Amino acid sequence: MTFQNELINWYLVNKRDLPWRHTNDAYTIWLSEVILQQTRVEQGLPYFNKFLENFPTVTDFANATEAKVLKLWQGLGYYSRGRNMHATAQIVVNNYRGIFPNLHDELIKLKGIGEYTAAAISSFSSGEARAVVDGNVFRVLSRYYGISTPINAPAGKKEFYALANELLYQEDPALYNQAIMEFGAMQCKPKSPNCGICPLNQTCYAFSKNLVNTLPVKHAKVKQKERYLNYFICSENDKVLVRERQAGDIWQHLYDFPSLETAERAEMDSGAFIGEVKSVFGNGAEITFISAKKHLLTHQIIHIQFFALKNYIFNFNKQKELNWVSLGKLDELPQPKVIHDFIEEYFYKNRME
Template identity: 55%
Template sequence: MNFSDELVQWYNENKRDLPWRNTTDAYIIWLSEVILQQTRVEQGLPYFYRFLENYPDVTRFANASEDEILKLWQGLGYYSRGRNMLKTARIVQEHFNGKFPQAYDQLIKLKGIGEYTAAAIASFSANEAKAVVDGNVYRVIARYFGISEPINSTAGKKIFQATANDLLNKKMPAVHNQAMMEFGAMLCKPKNPACGTCPVKEGCYAFINNAAAALPVKLNKVKIRERFFNYFLYTDGGSILMNKRDESDIWANMYDLPLIETSSLLPLDELLALPETAAYFGNSLKISGNVMVKKHLLTHQHLHVRFITLSQQPIKIKEGWVFIKVEKAKKTALPKVIFIFLDNFLN
């Protein structure tokens, strides 16, 4: 049994019809790869279509503003990906005359493109013999060969990349890589893999040893940070008081609302009695409407977000707070939790 041949045959019979699989245009493949990082295909597909419709080539992407890109990106999270895409598009426009490079050695030097993305673009656009290793490929290799080395350890990354390189069908690397990734996404899934219909189960360590649930192994390095955001909404009907975030934290350079961060979710009366609250909103703060508290989950942070609607203008405007016309605010790139709140409030 040839492992690659079996997976390619399975792929040809079962693959999903996805738009980036019907082209060798490196720009379109780049769009799909970056958008789908940390994102399910079902969630990412509408974003892919919107980006391609608004920016059908690198030149138009490069000429966009950061706010336009982030507005289209809104809801995907990991906003640095959108910023890096704009930087890459501008580099490609300037140094490659608007033609997206296909060679791995050129791609790996671009902003936001790592080994996986460079290998994927080079392989799918130019059939370059580079093995792609993403989460799906890690899982397939770990289970089939019974590799227990953690996939996020230095040694593990080397082992899995070397194994992927050995498996690569160098005569048709593009199809082989697509088959490996699709196999992991559709059949050798993280939970409840379809082992019964697997074409390579007879040689699979995990199937033979009933070890699918234990593989792959991953070191738990993620430490979740709990944060407590208290947002204050003030509008005069035509404009909303908003806050321009800096580059040192989440949602860099995006807009949210005037914010006071606390170390815990304080009772409302204690929050209003804080010196910082009094400094900007006065001692007799007038609140209109219900105070809302929501939990917003990021990869490394859990945000406890409270929204307080004011019936009076703050007595002091903090640096970074600006009044933005309502219609402009609707078109501004906002963190998803802020966008949803404002959208419900304004409507």
């Protein structure tokens, strides 16, 4: 039995029942593919359901505010994906009369849609013969064929894409693509796969050579940058001072609080830190430590401290991104997850106790 047939037979018996597998609607498949990038199915499924419920058509998505899109996206990370989706929905409405493209060469033109996503949508929605190559496919092909070229190197990507297209099951590309991706997700897992029950173990190079834990090969990641953010919580009655983050940094157009970034962890007994606080918020400014958290991003480690701030002075003419909002309004604004978790704990949990 061929490699392709083994995968398809395994898939037909073991596949998960996922909602986007019951449709060939390009818009619905696009939602699922973008939401599941960098996200496990278990985590992404509630977001998929939430987006489809709020935006049943691409026109509904296009007509939404960016703030609503980012609020629904909250907690998924990589917020540029949400902004790109919103832009793409608007392009589809304006340039494609609200009909989501289902062919690779049109899809690849849309914002936030790269080679993998274009191949996936076109394959699953129209049956176009395009090989889908994601992390799961890289892993299956690398192990089965014994390919040690790094998967995140240009030469590796070229080699794997060529092999994937050569192996593509032309009679039913969509079925084969689903099969190999699912096989990588459920059977040929990144760590400790159960090779003893694998239908491909008799012909798998990595299994025969004891290289399952070695393949695929990836170049070492770039060292993560460490940053130190100090947030200042200003609350009066039922209102809190928030800031809309601007372009050019993480969390664009999400909301957090007035802050100072320092080169290292700020200490309450540091004269330099207190002096910086007073230079920004006025000589009478007083701070009280609330809590500290560490937040991990792909290329950054964010060390965060929260302080209550009193006797402060703000120049709202110069700091137009600052605004007073009610706690009710605050709940509607899109926030980075670490800020959302702090708000839940500080403003809501403490008030209920």
